[in-house]
Amino acid sequence: TGAVNWQPVNRAKGPGEMRRNALAHVARGADGIAYFQWRAAKAGAEQWHSAMLPHAGTDSRIWQDVVRLGADLKALAEVRGSVGTAEVAVVWDWNARWAMELPSQPSGELRFQDLVRAWYEPLWRAGVAVDFVRPDADLSPYRLVLAPSLYLVDDAGAANLTGFAERGGTLAVGFHSGAVDENCHVRLGGYPGAFREALGVRTDELFPLLPGESVGLSGGGTGTLWSERVRLSGAEPVESYTSGPLAGVPAVTRHRLGAGTSWYLTTLPDEPTLAALLDRIRTEAGVRPVRETAPGVEAVLRRGPDADYLFLINHTDRPAEVTVAQNATELLTGKPAPGSVGVPAGETAVVREPR
Incomplete structure (x- = not known):
């Protein structure tokens, strides 16, 4: 305040x-x-x-x-x-933004603020109150924490977000998150780096999409900007790719983590599909519109x-x-x-x- x-x-x-x-x-x-x-x-x-x-x-x-x-x-x-009475928090971190937009990225189309806005807008339209927080913030007031784009995160921030879900919260993470540490050094062993265990997945290769290129999703929508070859390590598939080199590979996953739940989106779904996914995620988390x-x-x-x-x-x-x-x-x-x-x-x- x-x-x-x-x-x-x-x-x-x-x-x-x-x-x-x-x-x-x-x-x-x-x-x-x-x-x-x-x-x-x-x-x-x-x-x-x-x-x-x-x-x-x-x-x-x-x-x-x-x-x-x-x-x-x-x-x-x-x-x-x-x-305020927000039960949803969106993770915003300046270091992650600056690192995401470095020229060394696998894709020059990644824009931190665009990804955060894409996830935020459906919540705003649904009348769901949202706070913006740092990765190391006190997350105890929230039922649902969203990290649409957290390419860079230190160990403390990753542990804070993981612990939130383990204690009963719902954590949803966007693609290419957790990939590097606070020094912008790649976390080896597979992606999404700091969040592999928390999300119950492991990616061995990234498949960025070209401008105008899209992939089909099993729910009937499409994904743009990004895709990944994911293997499940405890998570369950919610949607899979239906076209391109990753056809049949999970695109959206859900994982039971301790007393809570974690979600991973490996692509940027079209607006209606993303809105429907976020609606499901926040409903399962017990989050309702203010009025x-x-x-x-x-x-x-x-x-x-x-x-x-x-x-x-x-x-x-x-x-x-x-x-x-x-x-x-x-x-x-x-x-x-x-x-x-x-x-x-x-x-x-x-x-x-x-x-």
Whole structure:
């Protein structure tokens, strides 16, 4: 929980988008919004840098949105100090990103952030709250930990993730993870290196895919970017390759590890297939959406000592109605919301649900 440094953007945006995006940070735990910068410079190297007070002055949408956000934050004062409720964590590591994008890779098409985004988006669309963590973070608050791309990991980080699954959590790992140590030295003995035993698999050869190339998957989807020749060492196959040199070889595996479960994806499935896989993985892990909403309406929950605070952010051009507690209050308007709350198109509602 902390403050978010946010830069208003000097480009055309939808009405209220800046405010809506800022409140999305508050929904995820920020207790303050710190803007950079205050006033747009008339001259100098940053004369075209964005600012709360743009060159147009106070008669501008950016300024009006900032003022409105200030009123919103005042109305949300009681939310300060409450905490997020995410049961899913996505592993993000800068060293792994830099190492993944070195020119020495078997494929020049690998992009760390693209892989993380590909796994994150289906969860966001399903209304599942997500935290981003380091490999060595405290994972005890989570049911499910995802490592879409963790090419580089040290022994402590690998042991932390493995231990999370052994104690009853669910760990899902993406291809080409665990391959090198913190010095970027390949972990010998087969891939995926640091996670071989945890995932119950062993890969002896990598088969990167060319741009535009794909392989069939037994579930009816396709895989792109990457493939591997995997041998099972305790894991069970969930999907297999149906075309190319690896036809019949497992493409997605599931492994019982201690009291928990580990999954391995050896390719990047197409969007619907990946979404379905992640839906299965998080459902088996016991992770449910924060609240059932219409598509495009984001729901995020913060928990205080006496109440829950439900942030409902409507990214669509249609109004939405969301079921809430009978004793709920919408904080931005101060109005009671017994049983349901309406969220206008492009707007945000914040609902207090006393416990």
